[in-house]
C-alpha cells in the first residue's frame with residue numbers, strides 16, 4: 524500500500540524527558556538539496572538548553588515582522604551555512620539544525636510531544652488541514668481552511684456536507700455548480716474564491732483522470748506532488764505543503780500565520796521574507812524529522828500562548844510566554 528509505504532517514511536521525533544536535565548536526541552539529520560548535514564548535539568550543549576535568542580520585542584508588537592532578527596549566540600551563528608540553493612536566501616544561516624532541535628525541545632516542554640498519528644482519520648467534527656486518507660478531500664479541506672479560523676472552516680465544511688449529503692460527494696458538488704457551493708460554504712469566509720477554486724479543482728481532476736481522485740500522488744515524489752497540486756487554481760504553496768505534510772505524510776514545512784510569525788521572532792528567516800519565501804527557506808533548512816512536530820507545535824503555541832496569539836497584543840495582563848521566558852531566550 525502506498526500509504527503504508529508513506530507511513531514508513533515517517534520519522535519519529537526524538538523523545539525528550541526534560542528541558543533542563545537529560546534531553547536526549549538520538550540524531551538530527553537534515554537532507555538539504557544534495558547536501559546531507561548531520562548533527563548530534565551533546566548533552567552539554569543541550570544542558571545549556573537553548574541558546575537561541577529571540578529578538579527582543581516591545582510590548583504589543585508580537586505581530587511585527589519588520590524588525591531585523593537577532594542572530595543566535597554561543598557559536599550557533601558559526602555553524603555550517605545550512606541553506607542551499609533551494610532557499611531563496613542561500614546566505615541566511617538560520618535556523619541551524621541545532622537551533623531547530625533546541626526550539627523543538629522547548630516547545631515539547633511547554634506543549635508536549637507531537638508525533639504523527641498512527642492512522643490518518645479525516646475528522647468529522649473539524650475541517651482539518653490536510654488530514655484525510657484522500658488527497659482530493661485533503662486539498663478541499665485545506666482550501667476551506669485558507670485565511671480563516673478553524674471554527675469558520677469547520678462551519679463551512681459541516682454546511683457543505685449537509686447540503687451535499689456526504690463529505691466527498693464530488694459529483695454532486697460539480698453538478699450543483701459554483702453558486703450553490705458558494706452558498707453552502709458562505710460561513711467560512713471568502714466563499715466566492717473558495718467555491719470557484721473547489722469547483723475548478725474537481726472539474727480539472729475529473730477531466731484529467733476520469734475520476735475524482737488524486738490518490739496517484741501517494742506514489743509521486745514530493746516535487747511532483749507539489750507541482751501537480753499547485754497547478755490547480757486556488758492551490759498555493761501553503762495549501763499544497765499542508766497536504767504533503769499531513770495527507771501524504773512527507774517532510775514538508777508548511778508556513779501558516781502562526782509559523783510565519785514565530786519563525787520571524789526566532790530570526791529563522793529574513794524579517795522581510797514573504798510567507799512563500801519563508802516556506803521555501805524553512806523547508807530547505809528545518810531538518811526533515813522536525814518538520815511535522817515543529818509545524819504542529821508552532822501552531823499550538825501560536826494559538827494558545829497569550830503573548831503570541833495572533834489576536835493578542837501581547838502586553839498588559841497577558842500571561843508570560845514560556846518560550847520567550849525559557850533559556851531559549853538569552
Ligand SMILES: [Zn+2]
Nearest residue numbers: 828830831844
Ligand atoms: Zn508565546
